Amino acid sequence: MSTLDSKIPEGQLSEKWTRYKSSQKLVNPANKRKLDIIVVGTGLAGSSAAASLGALGFNVKIFCISDSPRRAHSIAAQGGINAAKNYQNDGDSIERLFNDTIKGGDYRAREANVYRLAEVANSIIDQGVAQGIPFARDYAGLLDNRSFGGSQVSRTFYAKGQTGQQLLLGAYSALSKEIKAGTVKMYERREMMDLVVIDGQARGIITRNLQTGELERWSSHAVVMATGGYGNVYFLSTNAMECNGSAAVQCYHKGAMFANPCFVQIHPTCIPVKGDYQSKLTLMSESLRNDGRIWVPKNIEDAKAIREGKLNPTDLKEEDRDYYLERRYPAFGNLVPRDIASRAAKERCDAGYGVGAGFAVYLDFKTAIERLGRDKIQERYGNLFQMYEKIVDVDPYENPMMIYPAVHYTMGGLWVDYELQTTIPGLFATGEANFSDHGANRLGASALMQGLADGYFILPYTMQNFLADKIHQPRVSIETKEFDEAEKSVRAKLESIMAIKGEKTVDTLQRELGHIMWEYVGMGRNAEKLTKAIPMLADLRKEFWSNVRVTGDMNSMNPELAKALRLADHIELAEIMAKDALQREESCGGHYREEYVTDEGEARRDDKNFMFVGVWEYKGEEQEPIMHKEELNYEFINVQQRNYK
Amino acid sequence: MDFTLKIWRQENQKAKGRFETYKIKDISPDCSFLEMLDILNESLVNKLSHPVCFDNDCREGICGMCGLYINGRPHGPDDAVTTCQLHMRKFTDGETITIEPWRAKPFPVIRDLVVDRTALDKMIQEGGYISVTSGGVPDGNAIPIPKHKADQAMDSASCIGCGACIAACKNASAMLFVGAKVTQLALLPQGKPEAAIRVQKMVAKMDELGFGNCTNTYACEAECPKEIKRSNISRMNLEFILAKIVSEETI
Ligand SMILES: Cc1cc2nc3c(=O)[nH]c(=O)nc-3n(C[C@H](O)[C@H](O)[C@H](O)COP(=O)(O)OP(=O)(O)OC[C@H]3O[C@@H](n4cnc5c(N)ncnc54)[C@H](O)[C@@H]3O)c2cc1C
Ligand code: FES
Numbered sequence: 001m002s003t004l005d006s007k008i009p010e011g012q013l014s015e016k017w018t019r020y021k022s023s024q025k026l027v028n029p030a031n032k033r034k035l036d037i038i039v040v041g042t043g044l045a046g047s048s049a050a051a052s053l054g055a056l057g058f059n060v061k062i063f064c065i066s067d068s069p070r071r072a073h074s075i076a077a078q079g080g081i082n083a084a085k086n087y088q089n090d091g092d093s094i095e096r097l098f099n100d101t102i103k104g105g106d107y108r109a110r111e112a113n114v115y116r117l118a119e120v121a122n123s124i125i126d127q128g129v130a131q132g133i134p135f136a137r138d139y140a141g142l143l144d145n146r147s148f149g150g151s152q153v154s155r156t157f158y159a160k161g162q163t164g165q166q167l168l169l170g171a172y173s174a175l176s177k178e179i180k181a182g183t184v185k186m187y188e189r190r191e192m193m194d195l196v197v198i199d200g201q202a203r204g205i206i207t208r209n210l211q212t213g214e215l216e217r218w219s220s221h222a223v224v225m226a227t228g229g230y231g232n233v234y235f236l237s238t239n240a241m242e243c244n245g246s247a248a249v250q251c252y253h254k255g256a257m258f259a260n261p262c263f264v265q266i267h268p269t270c271i272p273v274k275g276d277y278q279s280k281l282t283l284m285s286e287s288l289r290n291d292g293r294i295w296v297p298k299n300i301e302d303a304k305a306i307r308e309g310k311l312n313p314t315d316l317k318e319e320d321r322d323y324y325l326e327r328r329y330p331a332f333g334n335l336v337p338r339d340i341a342s343r344a345a346k347e348r349c350d351a352g353y354g355v356g357a358g359f360a361v362y363l364d365f366k367t368a369i370e371r372l373g374r375d376k377i378q379e380r381y382g383n384l385f386q387m388y389e390k391i392v393d394v395d396p397y398e399n400p401m402m403i404y405p406a407v408h409y410t411m412g413g414l415w416v417d418y419e420l421q422t423t424i425p426g427l428f429a430t431g432e433a434n435f436s437d438h439g440a441n442r443l444g445a446s447a448l449m450q451g452l453a454d455g456y457f458i459l460p461y462t463m464q465n466f467l468a469d470k471i472h473q474p475r476v477s478i479e480t481k482e483f484d485e486a487e488k489s490v491r492a493k494l495e496s497i498m499a500i501k502g503e504k505t506v507d508t509l510q511r512e513l514g515h516i517m518w519e520y521v522g523m524g525r526n527a528e529k530l531t532k533a534i535p536m537l538a539d540l541r542k543e544f545w546s547n548v549r550v551t552g553d554m555n556s557m558n559p560e561l562a563k564a565l566r567l568a569d570h571i572e573l574a575e576i577m578a579k580d581a582l583q584r585e586e587s588c589g590g591h592y593r594e595e596y597v598t599d600e601g602e603a604r605r606d607d608k609n610f611m612f613v614g615v616w617e618y619k620g621e622e623q624e625p626i627m628h629k630e631e632l633n634y635e636f637i638n639v640q641q642r643n644y645k
Numbered sequence: 646m647d648f649t650l651k652i653w654r655q656e657n658q659k660a661k662g663r664f665e666t667y668k669i670k671d672i673s674p675d676c677s678f679l680e681m682l683d684i685l686n687e688s689l690v691n692k693l694s695h696p697v698c699f700d701n702d703c704r705e706g707i708c709g710m711c712g713l714y715i716n717g718r719p720h721g722p723d724d725a726v727t728t729c730q731l732h733m734r735k736f737t738d739g740e741t742i743t744i745e746p747w748r749a750k751p752f753p754v755i756r757d758l759v760v761d762r763t764a765l766d767k768m769i770q771e772g773g774y775i776s777v778t779s780g781g782v783p784d785g786n787a788i789p790i791p792k793h794k795a796d797q798a799m800d801s802a803s804c805i806g807c808g809a810c811i812a813a814c815k816n817a818s819a820m821l822f823v824g825a826k827v828t829q830l831a832l833l834p835q836g837k838p839e840a841a842i843r844v845q846k847m848v849a850k851m852d853e854l855g856f857g858n859c860t861n862t863y864a865c866e867a868e869c870p871k872e873i874k875r876s877n878i879s880r881m882n883l884e885f886i887l888a889k890i891v892s893e894e895t896i
Binding site: 046051053066067069070071072073075076085087123125126127128129130131132133134135136137138139140141142143158159162164165166169172173174176177179180182186188209241242274275277278279280282315386387390391393454457459460505506507508549550551552556557559560567 | 656657662665672673675676677679680681683684686687689690691692694696698700701702703704705706707708709710723725726730732734755756759761762763765766769770771773774775776777780782783785786788789790791794795796798799802804805806819829830833835836837
C-alpha cells in the first residue's frame with residue numbers, strides 16, 4: 001500500500017473539476033436506497049455531508065458525540081467564511097482565492113484540491129442564504145464582507161462574531177430536514193471506537209454509547225470521517241473539550257495513512273493562560289485584526305513597569321508603542337497570516353517586551369473606536385467583547401485586550417486523494433479531519449469554507465463515483481468475524497484501562513502531554529528539542545498504560561473513561577507529530593524550525609528537498625511507522641518565497 | 646476562595662437522586678465554574694469515587710451544551726452568560742452553592758447533572774428549517790434583505806438551544822425556543838413560503854412532547870444567556886394565528 005495515487009484529473013486546473021463531474025459514475029435512485037453510508041461527526045463537514053447524501057437518496061447514519069449536532073465544535077467559529085464573490089469589486093476572483101490559499105499554506109498544499117475549493121466556495125454562500133442564515137448585510141440589503149489575514153481583498157462573509165454558529169445551524173437544519181424525511185438516522189451520544197475493514201474496504205464502525213457504556217456495531221458500504229482536528233493533543237487549545245483525534249488514530253491503525261501530522265496552527269489572538277486550573281483557551285477572532293492594532297511597549301522598562309502594575313497601558317504615548325506588525329510588514333500590517341503574527345508575538349515576549357504575566361501583547365481598539373464610534377465596534381464584535389470581559393474582568397472598550405498565541409487548528413490529518421478518499425477504499429475524510437487544502441498554514445475563514453465545500457458539493461459527487469461500483473455488494477452482517485474482532489479489541493482496551501487503577505488522573509497525564517508538546521513540539525521547534533520529545537512521549541505512553549487512574553465503571557456514563565481513551569490515542573498521535581516535525585528540516589507555515597530561518601528571522605523553506613506531503617503509515621505496536629512522500633508538483637502556480645512586507 | 650457545594654447525584658434515569666455535600670478550597674476567583682467542578686472531580690478521582698457528570702463542550706458560551714441550575718437560577722447568578730462563562734468571582738468566599746440539573750418533565754435526568762434534551766431537536770425536525778437541498782439555489786445577492794430585518798433575524802438566530810428558558814419556566818414551556826426559530830425564518834423572505842406550515846407543526850410537536858403553556862411570567866427571557874426577547878413569543882403567536890386564519894395550509 002505504498003503508492004499514493006492522488007487521482008488528480010487531467011487537464012487545465014480550471015477544467016479538472018468540471019471534467020471529473022461530467023465523467024464520474026452515477027447511481028440511479030432505486031440503487032441509492034440500497035447503499036448505506038456512515039458519517040461520524042456532526043460538525044460542518046459531517047452535517048453537510050450527511051444532509052446532502054441523504055437528500056440524494058442514500059441511506060445515511062450519522063453519529064454524534066453529544067446530545068445534538070448543533071453542539072459540534074464548528075459552532076464556535078467566530079469570524080467568517082471566505083468566498084470569491086467579488087461583491088466588493090476589489091479585484092477578487094477564483095484565481096486570487098486559489099493563489100492566496102496556496103501561498104498562505106506556504107506552498108505545501110495540492111494545487112488541484114485548492115483550486116476546486118476556491119471554485120465551489122461561492123455556492124456555499126448561496127446555499128447558506130437559501131437556508132436562511134442571517135449573514136451581515138449593508139444598508140442596501142446586500143451581503144457585507146470583512147477582511148481576513150493573508151489577503152488584500154474583502155471576501156469574508158460573516159454573521160456577527162457567530163459565523164460558525166449560523167453556518168452550523170444551517171447545516172443542522174438541512175440535516176434535521178433529512179432526519180424528518182427518514183433518509184438520515186441520527187445516533188446521539190455515540191463515540192466511534194473502531195473502524196471495521198472487510199476485504200480491504202471500510203465496512204462499518206464500532207461505537208460506544210456514552211450514556212450506557214454499551215458497545216454497538218454498525219455496517220455500511222462506505223464510512224465518512226468528519227471528526228475534526230487534533231489540537232487537543234496540546235491539552236490547552238481553542239478547541240472544544242470533546243474535540244479529539246482518536247477516531248483518526250483508529251483509522252490510522254487500520255491502514256489509513258496520516259499526512260503532515262506536524263502541521264499545527266497556532267493562532268495569534270487568544271486570551272492568555274491564567275492558571276493551572278485552566279481547561280481551555282478562548283479565541284478572540286482574527287476578524288478583530290480588521291480594526292484592532294497589535295502592539296507592545298517600545299521601551300523594555302515600560303513593559304516591565306506595566307507587568308509590575310506601575311504603569312497603565314492607556315497612559316503610554318503613541319510614540320512609546322511598538323506596532324510591531326505594522327513596522328515589520330507594512331503591506332499587510334496587522335493582517336499578516338497567523339503563523340507570522342504568532343511568531344512575531346512570541347519574539348517580542350521572549351525579548352522581554354511582553355505584558356500581563358510576560359506572555360501577552362495588546363490588541364487595541366482605541367483608534368478604531370475614535371474613527372468609527374463605539375456603536376459600530378459593538379455591532380461588529382459585541383459578542384467577542386462581552387466574552388472577553390466575562391473571562392478577564394476588564395472592559396475592552398476602555399482598555400486594550402491582552403492576547404497571546406494558542407493552538408487552534410490542525411492542517412495535518414488523514415491523507416486523502418482528490419476524491420477525499422483515504423488509503424482505505426470506502427473510507428473518506430472531510431473537514432478538519434483530512435489534510436487536503438491548507439498546506440502548512442490555513443488562512444482565516446477558510447476552514448468553514450473547506451468543511452462545507454467538502455460536505456455540500458464534493459463528497460456527494462466523489463462518493464457516488466465510489467458507490468456506483470458497489471450496487472451489487474450486499475449489505476454486510478454485523479456478525480462477521482471482523483466485527484467480532486473489532487469489538488473484542490475495543491472491549492479489551494476498555495478493560496485494561498479500568499484495570500490499571502494507578503496513581504495519576506487523566507487530567508494530570510493530559511497536562512503532562514500538553515506540556516511536552518507545547519515546549520518541545522510547539523511554536524519554535526528544533527532538532528534538539530524534538531529528539532528529546534520523542535523518548536519523553538514514549539515514556540508518557542508507558543506511564544499511561546501502567547499508572548492512569550479511572551474510577552467508576554465501563555457500563556454507564558463515565559466521562560473519565562472516555563477522556564482516558566482519547567488520551568491514549570493522543571499520546572500516540574503526539575509521537576508521529578514529533579517524528580514528522582523532526583524529519584521536516586525546513587521552516588514552512590506553522591512549522592517553524594529554529595535552525596532554518598532567513599537572515600531577517602523569517603521562515604526558510606526548502607523546496608528542493610521538502611516540497612512533499614509527509615504521509616505516515618502505521619506498522620504495528622512498538623514498530624516504527626514509515627513515512628511516504630507525496631511529491632507536490634506545482635504546474636500552474638508560480639512558487640515564491642512568501643512575502644507580506 | 647472556599648465553597649461548600651451541594652450537588653445533585655443520581656446514578657441513572659430510574660435511580661432516586663439525592664444531594665451530596667462537598668467542600669472545596671483555594672479556588673481562584675478567575676476560575677470558571679466548570680473549572681471549579683473539574684477540580685472537584687479530580688479530587689473525587691483521587692479519592693477513588695465517581696466524578697460528578699455534567700455536560701459541556703465549547704466552554705465559551707456558544708454550543709449550549711452546559712447548563713446547570715445554580716442556586717435556583719439556570720446558568721447561575723451572572724446575567725447573559727452560560728454556566729461555562731460564569732466565574733467564581735461572582736460568588737462570595739465561604740458560600741454554599743447548590744447545583745442541580747435542569748428540572749423539566751421533557752428533560753429526564755441521564756446521570757447527575759446531565760439531562761436528555763433531545764426534545765429540542767425533535768421540535769426543529771418538525772419544520773425549523775427552509776426545505777432546500779444542496780445546490781440549485783439563487784445567487785446570495787439575488788434577494789436583498791433590509792439590514793434591520795437581517796439583524797433582527799440574527800438576534801433570534803442567536804439561540805444556543807441550551808434549554809435554560811424551559812428550565813426557568815414553571816410550566817416548562819418551550820415558547821421562547823420555538824418562537825426564536827419561527828421568528829428568524831418568518832422575518833426572511835426565504836422562509837416565507839413555509840411559514841404557515843412551520844409554525845403549526847412546531848407548535849403541535851411542542852405540545853405533544855409535554856412542554857407547557859406560556860403564562861406570561863417571562864422567566865425565560867430573564868434567564869436566557871443570549872438575551873432572546875419575549876417578542877419572539879408574540880411573533881410566534883401572531884404567525885400561528887395568521888396561519889390558522891389566513892393561510893389555506895393547515896396541518
Ligand atoms: C474558536 C474557533 C474559532 C474559529 N473561527 C473560524 C472562522 O471564523 N472561520 C473559519 O473558517 N474557521 C474557524 N475555525 C475553524 C473551524 O471552526 C473548524 O476547523 C471547523 O469548524 C471544523 O469543522 P469539522 O466539521 O471538520 O469538525 P468539528 O466541527 O470539530 O466536528 C467534528 C465533531 O466530531 C466529533 N468527534 C470527534 N471524535 C469523534 C468520535 N470518535 N466519534 C464521534 N464523534 C467524534 C467532535 O467532538 C466534533 O463534534 C475556528 C475554530 C475555533 C476553535
Ligand atoms: S459549554 Fe458550550 S455553552 Fe457552555
